[in-house]
Amino acid sequence: MEKRQIRMDDGRYLIFYTFTDKTSPLRVDVEENRSDSAERQPEAKPEAEEERRV
Amino acid sequence: MSELRWNPLLGEWVATATHRQERTFLPPADFCPLCPTKPGGFPTEVPESDYDIVVFENRFPSLRSAPPAPAVEGSELYPVRPGQGVCEVVLYSPNHSSTLASEPVEQIYKLVQVWTDRFRALDALSFVDYVFIFENKGEAIGVTLHHPHGQIYAYPFIPPRVLTELEQSIKHHQQTGRCLICDIVNDERRDGRRIVAENASFVAYVPFFARYPYEVHIAPSRHLQALSDMEDKEQRELAAMLKMILTAYDRLFNLSFPYMMVLHGRPSDGGDYDYYHFHIEFYPPLRTATKLKYLAGSETGAGMFINDTLAEEKAAELRGRVQRVVWASEKG
Numbered sequence: 033m034e035k036r037q038i039r040m041d042d043g044r045y046l047i048f049y050t051f052t053d054k055t056s057p058l059r060v061d062v063e064e065n066r067s068d069s070a071e072r073q074p075e076a077k078p079e080a081e082e083e084r085r086v
Numbered sequence: 087m088s089e090l091r092w093n094p095l096l097g098e099w100v101a102t103a104t105h106r107q108e109r110t111f112l113p114p115a116d117f118c119p120l121c122p123t124k125p126g127g128f129p130t131e132v133p134e135s136d137y138d139i140v141v142f143e144n145r146f147p148s149l150r151s152a153p154p155a156p157a158v159e160g161s162e163l164y165p166v167r168p169g170q171g172v173c174e175v176v177l178y179s180p181n182h183s184s185t186l187a188s189e190p191v192e193q194i195y196k197l198v199q200v201w202t203d204r205f206r207a208l209d210a211l212s213f214v215d216y217v218f219i220f221e222n223k224g225e226a227i228g229v230t231l232h233h234p235h236g237q238i239y240a241y242p243f244i245p246p247r248v249l250t251e252l253e254q255s256i257k258h259h260q261q262t263g264r265c266l267i268c269d270i271v272n273d274e275r276r277d278g279r280r281i282v283a284e285n286a287s288f289v290a291y292v293p294f295f296a297r298y299p300y301e302v303h304i305a306p307s308r309h310l311q312a313l314s315d316m317e318d319k320e321q322r323e324l325a326a327m328l329k330m331i332l333t334a335y336d337r338l339f340n341l342s343f344p345y346m347m348v349l350h351g352r353p354s355d356g357g358d359y360d361y362y363h364f365h366i367e368f369y370p371p372l373r374t375a376t377k378l379k380y381l382a383g384s385e386t387g388a389g390m391f392i393n394d395t396l397a398e399e400k401a402a403e404l405r406g407r408v409q410r411v412v413w414a415s416e417k418g
Contacts, residue, residue: 033199040131046142048134049200063410 088148089156090242092165098246101169103148120175120233121182132177138193139200140177141238147173149239151213170213172240174204177233184234185342186221187332191411195325201238201349202313202321208240208354209314215355216241216248219313224344226371226378236347244353251350252362259361267363270294271305280401283330283408287323290331292401297391299373299400300338302331305365311352312364326411331368337407339375346370 036048088103117128122135132140149171160166178186178197186194201219208217221236222229244252258266274280274291282290282302290304304327306320316324335343346369352359373379373394384390 033196033203035203038133040142042145044143044145046132046140048137049139049141049196049203050136051138051196051199063412 088150088153088169089158090167090169091158092160094163096246099167099243101148103146103169118182118231118233120177120231120235122180131175132180135180137180138196139179141174141200141204142177144173144175144237149173149241151211167242170242172208172211172214172238174208174238174240176200176204176219176236176238178236179234182233185223185332185336186234186236186328187336187342189234191325191329194328195322198313198316198321198325198328202316204238205313205351208238209312211240211354213242214240216244216353217351218245218248219349221345221347223347224342224371226344227346240354244355248350248353252353252359255362265309265361265363267305267365268309271307279398282334282401282404283327283410285323285326285330285412287320288327290327292397292404294397296397296400297385297393298369298371298379299393299395300335300368300370300404301397302368302404303365304328304331304368305363310364311359311362313349313351315364322413326413328366329411330408331404333409333411334404334407335368335370337409338403339372341375344371 034050034052036050038046038048040046088101090099090101092098093100119130120132121130122132123130131142131145149169151170151172153168153170156166156168158166176197178184179189179193186197189197205217205219208214218239218241219236220239255266258264258269262269270293271289271291274294275284275289280291280294282292284290287308288304288306290302292301293303304324306316306324308320310316332343335345348367348369349364350367351364352362371378379394384392
């Protein structure tokens with residue numbers, strides 16, 4: 033990430049950010065959410081929690 | 087004229103900034119002051135076009151680093167103080183017709199890095215107690231300029247809504263020894279019905295207590311207090327999570343979805359906030375494709391929100407529109 037700051041005529045600062053560094057892979061994969069699921073259900077409660085409710 | 091006036095009834099500061107009445111209001115695209123200046127064209131705020139992201143001081147700020155003296159005299163009942171702080175504009179892209187949702191995740195990752203850089207810079211200012219990063223998107227929210235941008239306010243105090251979250255968080259920590267948002271995230275994961283999306287470092291959910299129909303919160307799985315606590319991997323996964331949520335919003339009604347996006351992190355006053363947990367909140371004003379959720383009498387006058395929908399159903403709607411975004415190196 034590189035920054036370059038300038039001053040505008042009225043004294044305000046303006047910073048240009050540019051990114052030239054090539055870090056690890058920038059490729060991304062986009063996948064349709066297949067588990068859509070309007071039907072996502074609660075996970076099973078851990079036993080310890082059930083015990084606390086007794 | 088600008089200053090901070092104390093509201094003794096609510097115990098909070100109000101900024102008066104009368105010069106903001108003159109700010110540019112919905113100009114035609116050819117006269118956008120946030121587009122890069124074109125050769126031979128009128129001078130905009132941005133004299134060059136060769137950048138990824140630009141940050142500059144707002145031309146119509148409600149807070150300034152060197153504010154004028156208050157225009158009115160304060161009293162014991164009505165204290166007044168200069169409107170000291172910083173108001174910045176963050177341009178997401180030189181492209182006028184883009185939105186954060188339509189930007190590639192690589193650009194959103196750059197934005198997360200810029201947010202972090204600005205947080206660090208403003209966090210270090212002695213007169214700043216809170217750095218607030220946010221975006222108002224869409225005319226339904228009241229934006230005056232369509233060019234894709236967000237804002238950063240650096241306040242000389244901790245704003246009331248954040249203060250309430252801090253108070254609730256410390257109370258919960260004192261009572262249970264645990265972080266409130268860690269508990270909320272664990273509960274949402276256990277229940278599952280309100281989860282919208284998850285990746286290795288973040289979870290997005292419609293909170294149990296949602297005030298807006300499509301309100302979404304994004305929280306890091308790791309207990310951290312600020313953007314500056316994130317590792318590179320977390321910054322990337324935050325970008326991926328933002329991309330997933332923003333895209334799901336746009337796919338909901340096949341329109342560019344309006345929202346307020348706010349980042350809540352620890353204050354900058356040097357205090358100890360280990361008990362607090364950074365997170366992002368989205369407040370979209372739409373309750374259907376054509377109907378707005380208005381903040382009317384109960385919400386504005388009493389502070390009690392009435393949500394006409396069930397968080398569990400709205401989360402399912404959003405979840406069904408999520409397209410998973412995964413950094414290639416992280417695919418299992």
